[in-house]
Amino acid sequence: MIQIENLQKSYGSKSVLKNINITFEPGKVYGIVGENGAGKTTLFRCMAGLEMHQGTINSNPSPLKNHLGLLVTDPYFFPKITGLEYLKFMCHARKLSLHDWETKNIFELPLNEYAETYSTGMKKKLALLGILLQENHYFILDEPFNGVDIQSNLIITDIIHQLKALNKTIILSSHIFSTLSDNCDEIHVLKDGTFAQRVTKEDFKKLELEMKEQSAGPRISALGLK
Amino acid sequence: MMKHYFILQSQLIHRHLLASGLPIGLAYLFIPVAFLGVSILVFEKTELAPILYPVLCLTLLIPFSNQRRNEFLQISFGDRRQQLIRIMENLIITIPFVIFLLYQLQWLSTIALIAAATAMAVWQKKYVWRFSFPTPFARHQFEFNAAFRHSFILLISIMAIHVIAITVENFNLGIAALLFILVIMMQHLSHPEPEYYVWNYASTPRLFLLQKSKMVVTNAIILSSPIWASLIIFFPDQILLIITFEAIGIAVLIATLMSKYAAFPYEMSIAQGIALALVISFPPALLVYIPYTYHLSKKRLSNLLR
Numbered sequence: 174m175i176q177i178e179n180l181q182k183s184y185g186s187k188s189v190l191k192n193i194n195i196t197f198e199p200g201k202v203y204g205i206v207g208e209n210g211a212g213k214t215t216l217f218r219c220m221a222g223l224e225m226h227q228g229t230i231n232s233n234p235s236p237l238k239n240h241l242g243l244l245v246t247d248p249y250f251f252p253k254i255t256g257l258e259y260l261k262f263m264c265h266a267r268k269l270s271l272h273d274w275e276t277k278n279i280f281e282l283p284l285n286e287y288a289e290t291y292s293t294g295m296k297k298k299l300a301l302l303g304i305l306l307q308e309n310h311y312f313i314l315d316e317p318f319n320g321v322d323i324q325s326n327l328i329i330t331d332i333i334h335q336l337k338a339l340n341k342t343i344i345l346s347s348h349i350f351s352t353l354s355d356n357c358d359e360i361h362v363l364k365d366g367t368f369a370q371r372v373t374k375e376d377f378k379k380l381e382l383e384m385k386e387q388s389a390g391p392r393i394s395a396l397g398l399k
Numbered sequence: 400m401m402k403h404y405f406i407l408q409s410q411l412i413h414r415h416l417l418a419s420g421l422p423i424g425l426a427y428l429f430i431p432v433a434f435l436g437v438s439i440l441v442f443e444k445t446e447l448a449p450i451l452y453p454v455l456c457l458t459l460l461i462p463f464s465n466q467r468r469n470e471f472l473q474i475s476f477g478d479r480r481q482q483l484i485r486i487m488e489n490l491i492i493t494i495p496f497v498i499f500l501l502y503q504l505q506w507l508s509t510i511a512l513i514a515a516a517t518a519m520a521v522w523q524k525k526y527v528w529r530f531s532f533p534t535p536f537a538r539h540q541f542e543f544n545a546a547f548r549h550s551f552i553l554l555i556s557i558m559a560i561h562v563i564a565i566t567v568e569n570f571n572l573g574i575a576a577l578l579f580i581l582v583i584m585m586q587h588l589s590h591p592e593p594e595y596y597v598w599n600y601a602s603t604p605r606l607f608l609l610q611k612s613k614m615v616v617t618n619a620i621i622l623s624s625p626i627w628a629s630l631i632i633f634f635p636d637q638i639l640l641i642i643t644f645e646a647i648g649i650a651v652l653i654a655t656l657m658s659k660y661a662a663f664p665y666e667m668s669i670a671q672g673i674a675l676a677l678v679i680s681f682p683p684a685l686l687v688y689i690p691y692t693y694h695l696s697k698k699r700l701s702n703l704l705r
Contacts, residue, residue, distance in 0.1 A: 221598065222598070222702070222703065222705070223598060223703070225702065238598065238601075238705065243595070245595065249595065251541045253531075253532075253544065253545045253548035254544060254545055255531045258541065259541075262540070262541055262596075266600045266602075267600075268602075286531055287531055
């Protein structure tokens with residue numbers, strides 16, 4: 174379980190997260206939505222311990238960072254490092270050894286090639302494979318479906334379901350609503366640095382319609398496209 | 400358009416200097432003084448200066464050949480202007496080196512440097528080489544693997560110089576080759592990796608730093624083994640001196656590692672760079688410098704590692 178209380182984060186005078194209170198329970202998939210700049214990535218970075226913040230983030234087991242698999246939007250790979258070396262590094266960082274890597278290569282990545290030469294989708298899959306091999310309790314997946322092919326999207330969806338069945342806690346962010354409604358138990362709407370709405374599965378359709386109404390129509394007409 | 404590009408570049412350099420932590424006037428003074436100091440030192444200390452000095456300049460040009468950077472310039476300015484910008488960039492950086500080479504009456508080196516700098520600007524990587532070089536290093540660390548693959552040609556050249564040193568029985572040249580290898584590793588170790596690569600460790604700052612230090616010692620010994628081993632075989636009476644140089648070299652690498660994490664996740668500031676350079680010029684100071692920077696690193700990493 175992850176319990177966040179009174180989380181606040183500011184950059185100078187700009188307040189990015191304001192008084193966030195939320196509990197993430199095991200065996201559940203949580204979706205976080207919000208416009209660009211709403212604070213999603215900052216929230217994830219605070220949870221991971223990559224940002225200093227006010228308020229408390231507790232977890233069991235603790236410390237959270239040592240049991241957390243963090244998939245960032247744009248994973249970085251050291252130049253001249255092969256995919257396999259990256260996976261070994263990820264396991265080694267959590268005091269694990271990588272065995273049977275050929276069978277674990279579920280995305281059929283060219284693991285003996287340099288990771289920097291991979292396409293965007295392949296990079297994402299490698300990064301995801303890295304955190305899955307770490308045997309984490311918690312997962313923060315920031316845009317896991319972005320740039321990934323249809324087959325891999327299906328595999329990722331299946332992985333999320335299997336992790337849920339294993340009682341892991343998964344926190345997802347996506348800009349594609351259907352990926353969240355297919356996977357999540359709850360969706361939390363982050364607006365101006367605070368959770369404006371908590372929506373359960375039965376109200377996902379309503380939320381989607383609300384979001385469409387708020388964003389698409391009036392904004393596009395403001396462009397005055399000709 | 401191109402004028403605007405170069406104005407923007409000068410603004411970027413200015414911002415980097417401001418971020419260095421030194422008073423801006425001092426930072427501007429430091430660059431020419433450091434350049435002159437290094438130039439004089441290279442020509443005073445080695446007979447290979449006419450070769451090493453242009454190579455040093457070309458090493459500085461490598462980051463400008465970055466594929467993504469060049470593609471961005473190509474998209475923004477078009478093919479012809481992009482090439483012109485790249486040639487101008489390389490030649491601007493080359494100018495002080497050319498002046499110093501002319502002052503040293505090194506005509507051939509001057510011509511070779513200008514030609515190589517222009518060629519580097521024009522040459523563009525059109526394909527990605529997918530073959531990955533095997534390396535002799537520990538499987539779980541990326542620093543030495545990456546450094547080995549990046550500097551492979553340079554390492555081969557140093558090995559060739561070392562073979563010459565053994566053939567002509569020049570012990571000093573052999574030691575220079577040994578130190579050169581360690582300097583290359585130092586260059587790679589001094590740049591901070593992204594936070595994620597540190598954050599990932601389920602370890603305390605103390606254990607993390609010890610693990611990294613162990614990696615540096617083991618891999619540096621492996622990488623330099625062809626040189627120190629052959630030096631011991633061919634100059635057995637100098638064994639103490641060889642061990643001393645190897646030990647100091649490795650201590651410098653550890654000092655570099657600690658300096659990097661003392662500034663992490665940022666690049667070392669100019670002030671920190673100067674401190675490290677001073678310590679290297681007086682190796683006994685490493686005995687104080689390493690524990691001190693270890694303490695700073697531990698503090699610095701305590702936000703990321705628990």
